[in-house]
Amino acid sequence: MSVMETLNTRRTYRRFTQKPVPQDVVDDMVEALRLSSCGANRQAVKLVVVQGPEMVAKVHPLVKWAAYLPPEQGAPKADEQPVMYLAVVQDSSIPGDLNTDTGIALANITLAAWAKGVGSCIMGAINKPALSELLGIAAPDKLAFMVALGCPTHAARVVPMTEKTGIKYYLDENGDYCVPKRSVEELARSV
Ligand SMILES: Cc1cc2nc3c(=O)[nH]c(=O)nc-3n(C[C@H](O)[C@H](O)[C@H](O)COP(=O)(O)O)c2cc1C
Structure with a gap:
């Protein structure tokens, strides 16, 4: 796929097969974060990889799907849920424009996944206090976004x-x- 084809088809996906995300794709997403441009090369954006099925299941009720659609259309059913999540975290002890750095990282991570056929949904409508507690994210780290991942069925x-x-x-x-x-x-x- 050319870069433009990848950009065109790297849409938001919200229904998934229950096949695990291959480890090489997980590794690529972490590498995509590592390689991301960021202000003054400060590298304040980090990831928590949520892959264990029990932990993944605990995240499902803490994210909100597709605000423009009724839940029966926009939210994945039990057998369509994402099979992993990334928690995107900002180290607030590091100065800089962390929101811009986070946006660049999100773009790179989701493109790296899609280049190998793994679809994603960047999620800002999330229960940050509950997810931070669940995933052990504590100050100075701040949860910014969740990314839901899996092979799309649509x-x-x-x-x-x-x-x-x-x-x-x-x-x-x-x-x-x-x-x-x-x-x-x-x-x-x-x-
Ligand atoms: C910053 C950001 C926050 C988002 N939050 C959510 C969310 O909480 N739930 C959701 O289902 N989709 C979420 N999305 C996905 C957007 O709805 C989607 O990107 C937008 O409709 C455009 O679709 P596209 O990604 O296919 O271009 C978010 C996307 C971004 C970039």
């Missing part, structure tokens, strides 16, 4: 944003995600 594609679609993603008749994106003309101009 497709997802970009569609043109129109007056009718607005920005909200929706499912087509096959249950595949359609993600409206603004036009190039709307997003970029030359001077």
Whole structure:
């Protein structure tokens, strides 16, 4: 896959097979974090890898899925849940623009996974106090995001944003995600 193909198909996935994520993909995601650009090369973003099935099951009720869809459409059913999570953590004892560093890391991690067919959902609607307690994340470390991972059982594609679609993603008749994106003309101009 070319970089542009990878960017085009690296969408958000929310339903998964129950096959474990191969260890080489886990290793690639950690390496993708390690290689990420960050302000002043301070490297304040870290990961907690959540792979054990019991721990993964404890995370499921602490994340929220697909705010634009009713839960019966947007939330994975019991046999569609992610098979692993990454907790993305910021070391707040290190100064800098940690949110920008985190965004770059999230992009790199999810691209590394998708390059090997593992789909992801970056999750900001999470129960941070409960997850921090569960995963042993304590100051100066701060939980920023969870990333849900697994091999997707649905497709997802970009569609043109129109007056009718607005920005909200929706499912087509096959249950595949359609993600409206603004036009190039709307997003970029030359001077
Ligand atoms: C910062 C951030 C937070 C997000 N939080 C959630 C979330 O809590 N739950 C969820 O189901 N999706 C979440 N998403 C996924 C977005 O809904 C998704 O990226 C967006 O609809 C565009 O779809 P795309 O990733 O396929 O382009 C989040 C994405 C980002 C970048």
